[in-house]
């Protein structure tokens with residue numbers, strides 16, 4: 001299929017993985033089935049490049065679905081040499097849960113008071 005998406009995970013190598021995980025982030029449960037959400041999905045490698053088992057990182061068992069936020073939150077984590085796949089998934093989920101709490105507090109104070117249950121202000125028409 002020459003649609004220009006072969007080099008991307010959404011249009012190329014990740015398609016089978018997304019299907020396997022029902023287009024859902026394994027860390028936060030983000031539902032990627034509708035178009036704009038689907039665009040926010042990415043492939044996460046459980047064993048990172050710098051891990052002894054990272055050589056195997058392109059195996060299908062090492063790839064899971066993560067939303068871009070969770071992929072970013074977990075991107076710089078390091079794991080002990082003897083960590084199992086389940087250990088890493090557990091640690092990543094814990095870190096995501098912890099960071100979500102912090103982000104939620106900020107959203108609650110910055111965004112929610114101004115925008116919840118009120119119409120969005122009109123966007124200014126852009127000059128063409």
Ligand SMILES: [Zn+2]
Pocket residue numbers: 025026027028029030066067068069070071
């Ligand atoms: Zn997520």
